[in-house]
Amino acid sequence: MNRFHTLSAARREPEAGPGALSSLLWATLAGLLIPCVVLVVGLISLLLESRELRQASARLGANLYIQLPASFVDQPPLVQLTQLTSLAFAMAVVLSVAVWRHRRLADRRAAAITKALHQKVLKQSVRRAELEGAAAQSLNAQKLIGRHLPAVQAGLSFWYRSMPRSLFLLLGCVVLALLVHIWLAVVAVISGVMVWRMYRFVRGSDLDEVGRWELPQLRAQMAALVGRAPKMARLRAQGIAEASFQHELDQLYQKLREKDAERARVWPLMFLAASAAIAIMVIGLGLNLLETEAGLSLSSAVVLGLSLAGAVTGVWRLQSLGKKLRDSGTACDAVYSYLRRSDEATPSEQRVGLAGLRDGVEFRDVTLVDSHGQPILNHITTEFTPQSLVTLLGTDSVSPQAMVELLMGFGRPGSGEVRIDGLRLLEVHPASLAKNVMWIEPSGPLWDGTIEENLAAGSGGTISNADIVDALREVDVYDQIQRLPEGLSTYATVEGVSLSTEATYGIGLARALLHRPPILLVGEPPAPNAQLADDPCLKAIKKLVDQGSLVVMLPRRLQTLRTADRVILLNGPNLAGEGKHSDLLADSDLYRHLNYLLFNPYRPGR
Missing domain, CATH: 3.40.50.300 (P-loop containing nucleotide triphosphate hydrolases)
Structure with missing residues (x-):
């Protein structure tokens, strides 16, 4: 199942509609302003590198040119720096407001949907009580209101905060990096993916399984042996309890040694892999910097680095969203499973009335x-x-x-x-x-x-x-x-x-x-x-x-x-x-x- 469809039922609620357009506008602004800020920082870096900007077109990459107005080009370098810095600061202020407004709208929409789901749970509990009893509805309500609905609200809020803002951020920064230098951007992306895949491979899931299942089980068995040892001593079992305990103890510490050995190799290997990827990037960047006029400048390297950092931030946000949806998706399924109307109940319009009690x-x-x-x-x-x-x-x-x-x-x-x-x-x-x-x-x-x-x-x-x-x-x-x-x-x-x-x-x-x-x-x-x-x-x-x-x-x-x-x-x-x-x-x-x-x-x- 596609994890990004897990909250689709909640997002289709009527309460999700109000504020959707304004939320999209603020999300677009917040996502695309970061690449714009990167461009302005690149211009500042180019100005500091060349000490002045006298050409109508500023080159920040192999295919990235910024057209500058004549009024700006004619200004002294210090005035140019002041204007670019003021522009970057103004964009940062707008970005902060956009992120804040988008967060507020996301929380408000998530709260409105969850509040409506609370009302639906109340109405459904009355209907289901006719089939399952009132006491069962109390237990269901404790789970739904105490655990599932808060998880749904948290998941919805994170969804609205991440989509489509993080997607716009990722796409904008990737496009910017490709415009600076296609092959360097591709090499950086491939290197990052390989380092991440290597981390997942080296760490694996065995460590989690050992810590979550095997070690607690071994410790529980040892505790049970300690509890049985006094009784076994009365049976004159000739050290059977001690031998069994020693065997379990050896197994426990064998597992711990294996776990420690696996953990010990993760970060050294990751450091070597990251160092190799960085070395390849530095060599590739150096070759471009040391070329003729077709090569890159230090300002291009700044734009490329910031763009890649923004892309990594977008990927991290989307990955965090996927993890969040894993929990909130289960809660959402539980809520809508409860809200699903049962066909076993007799429709109310087909029932009869009752006028007092005559026979009993x-x-x-x-x-x-x-x-x-x-x-x-x-x-x-x-x-x-x-x-x-x-x-x-x-x-x-x-x-x-x-x-x-x-x-x-x-x-x-x-x-x-x-x-x-x-x-x-x-x-x-x-x-x-x-x-x-x-x-x-x-x-x-x-x-x-x-x-x-x-x-x-x-x-x-x-x-x-x-x-x-x-x-x-x-x-x-x-x-x-x-x-x-x-x-x-x-x-x-x-x-x-x-x-x-x-x-x-x-x-x-x-x-x-x-x-x-x-x-x-x-x-x-x-x-x-x-x-x-x-x-x-x-x-x-x-x-x-x-x-x-x-x-x-x-x-x-x-x-x-x-x-x-x-x-x-x-x-x-x-x-x-x-x-x-x-x-x-x-x-x-x-x-x-x-x-x-x-x-x-x-x-x-x-």
Whole structure:
């Protein structure tokens, strides 16, 4: 694969368009100004060499002639030098501005593209959550936002900074060198390529493989032998451990000697090769300098040397770009692989709506596996009826959380199905599901906005301030909110740093009291250290149940288990039992053990 096509998908984003023309103009100016500066420096060198410029045409190479205006030729040598130096300085200033503007535009375009990709990741995560689950999207987002997207932005920025500026620099300097003297330029290019190829050949990739793989492996084997040596000594192995360790030690230092020997020969050989190339160039240049009038001058040698240096800089920039694209290309592939739409999802326009909950929710032989094929849920069959409080308790948190995510429409069972009022969950429109299912967690959840906006959002203006106050009083957080400087108008962030966990959890429950969702899913926070005899949050949940809601909870408090109409017990991915708290305590050793681990205040370590 051509490495210079690795970011083509990102560079085709609509956000790459704005600023493209101005970026091209600044890149052209920055790339071609350097050969122009070299020409001016060549004229300065020719002026210093000949002490004056009296001819209308200044010769800087075999085929390189610069036409000088008559007004410049008639000036005294010192004035000529001042004008040429001022011109070189002015060009350097323009070059600096061009490089700065080009860099700013490159960074701005890369940032705009990457910012748009962040938005696409958010939208795609909502869609893919319907297939893979919400937890999987969190892991994907950590990789994409934490590692891949920054790599894509860095690669795009380097691309826009290098292309086409470095290409213009390379072409301009090569053309200039060829105009000075074709054969000397060709010899210089061939010599440089041969020296580089020789360096790659002498250094090779074996040194990297030895340092990256073989030496760590040998050291790991030696460490393992040291760990086993005491046990082998008990077996009276007659020095087997020492002999094995000595063998590995000899191998390690043999590899180190080979590595040191290879490294020791690289730079002497490179010095000899570079010296030979320089000697050939000096002899060729000397032959031209010592010829008749057709020969080169010292100013021509200056122009040739600076042109070759500029060409080397352009090649180095392009090579650095290739290395950068190797990493950013992989990251770009990962991003667009995630953004690729899946055909497995049912189109939203073909799904049906849901008007409340009448019959209940049914899990029919549901099996769910993770990305490694390990079961999360294994042939789960159960049902949830309206006007009931059901808790999910398991030996690990993954399986109960997976059941809750399935109820929210996230994830797709490998086998079996989830039905709501007889409808397959996959046939229910996500927007309709969002209106009928509400999720509450210890953090609320809260989004950026005032507390009042968090509570009344989505109501269409039907919720009054008095309703909000009553709901907050029911969950016993109104007084705490009123103590805030701005009360209900306090701006709450996603982190909710100004509110306690009990307060954010209470706000979430107050939102449920105001909206009365048919299905309420609750992730309960741990009980506070000083528990009240009556939990106002649990009372609010019971009120919703009495009003007809189905409440499914992930419990963290013993009182919740005691109050629940039914407890579903999971042992890993398997259904281990279900029933009232008291019945499971009497019949299930696993349930008693979990209660001891979670709620016994006298258990050691609590």
